[in-house]
Amino acid sequence: MDFKLIFEEIKKNLKDLVGERVADFKTEGKKDIDAFLKKSEDKLKRWTELLATGGLTLDDYKWLVESQKDLVTLEALYQAGVSKIKLGHLKNSIINTIVNTVIGMVI
Amino acid sequence: MKLKSTKVLPLLVAFFLFNSCNVFKTALFDQHSYQQTVTLKVESLALMDKASEPYANHQAKAEDVLLEMQKMVEYEKNKENNNITHKMWEIMANEERNLMAGFLKRWKNQGPLNQVFVTEAKGQIAEAYDVLIKYESKKSTTNQNALLNLINNQ
Numbered sequence: 001m002d003f004k005l006i007f008e009e010i011k012k013n014l015k016d017l018v019g020e021r022v023a024d025f026k027t028e029g030k031k032d033i034d035a036f037l038k039k040s041e042d043k044l045k046r047w048t049e050l051l052a053t054g055g056l057t058l059d060d061y062k063w064l065v066e067s068q069k070d071l072v073t074l075e076a077l078y079q080a081g082v083s084k085i086k087l088g089h090l091k092n093s094i095i096n097t098i099v100n101t102v103i104g105m106v107i
Numbered sequence: 108m109k110l111k112s113t114k115v116l117p118l119l120v121a122f123f124l125f126n127s128c129n130v131f132k133t134a135l136f137d138q139h140s141y142q143q144t145v146t147l148k149v150e151s152l153a154l155m156d157k158a159s160e161p162y163a164n165h166q167a168k169a170e171d172v173l174l175e176m177q178k179m180v181e182y183e184k185n186k187e188n189n190n191i192t193h194k195m196w197e198i199m200a201n202e203e204r205n206l207m208a209g210f211l212k213r214w215k216n217q218g219p220l221n222q223v224f225v226t227e228a229k230g231q232i233a234e235a236y237d238v239l240i241k242y243e244s245k246k247s248t249t250n251q252n253a254l255l256n257l258i259n260n261q
Binding site: 046057066067070071073074078081085 | 227239245
């Protein structure tokens with residue numbers, strides 16, 4: 001049996017696997033980020049109206065805007081963490097693909 | 108036909124290097140972390156409802172919440188591959204930031220807070236806790252899948 005053949009088979013299987021997963025990351029991640037930005041925009045609009053009508057002081061307003069900045073940081077950490085978890089799944093799938101390819105062709 | 112070991116060796120080396128790569132590792136789901144975050148969310152929001160009253164009337168509870176948050180920072184810090192959750196808790200428990208600890212600092216320094224502000228801030232803090240809870244739950248799904256895979260492959 002030719003090792004090059006096994007290696008080509010692994011490469012092909014991995015390409016298929018990574019191709020599928022990367023498309024998933026892009027679509028899902030972008031959707032979450034868009035939803036979060038939309039939510040930030042709605043809040044800023046509401047706080048600005050409350051500031052204009054005297055419901056919030058300037059200090060309150062500044063505090064809330066800063067809190068939104070901290071929330072964006074938490075959300076970014078969350079997105080990074082979720083991608084890391086998914087990459088962990090991908091790593092496991094890659095290992096399984098290598099093992100299964102070798103088992104299928106050698107044993 | 109068997110492959111020569113010299114040909115398989117580089118593949119095995121790559122396999123083990125890849126498998127040991129810490130970049131992909133995330134701490135496992137932790138029931139204590141999940142439960143403690145949910146408890147702190149409920150207690151924090153209940154405390155915030157009192158923020159239009161003098162801080163002194165609720166100082167003991169506020170200090171208790173702050174202490175519990177500090178305990179979470181330390182607890183999460185000492186878990187392996189857990190830098191994201193640890194960083195999230197550091198932000199929540201930092202009095203110089205504008206989430207739960209920052210809110211308590213403002214209440215302590217400024218006295219009773221405007222009710223409109225409290226309502227808006229409460230929404231922010233609830234969302235922050237939800238991010239922490241959601242992230243811990245994601246870890247849970249990973250482990251369940253890993254366990255199911257293990258069982259199914261037996």
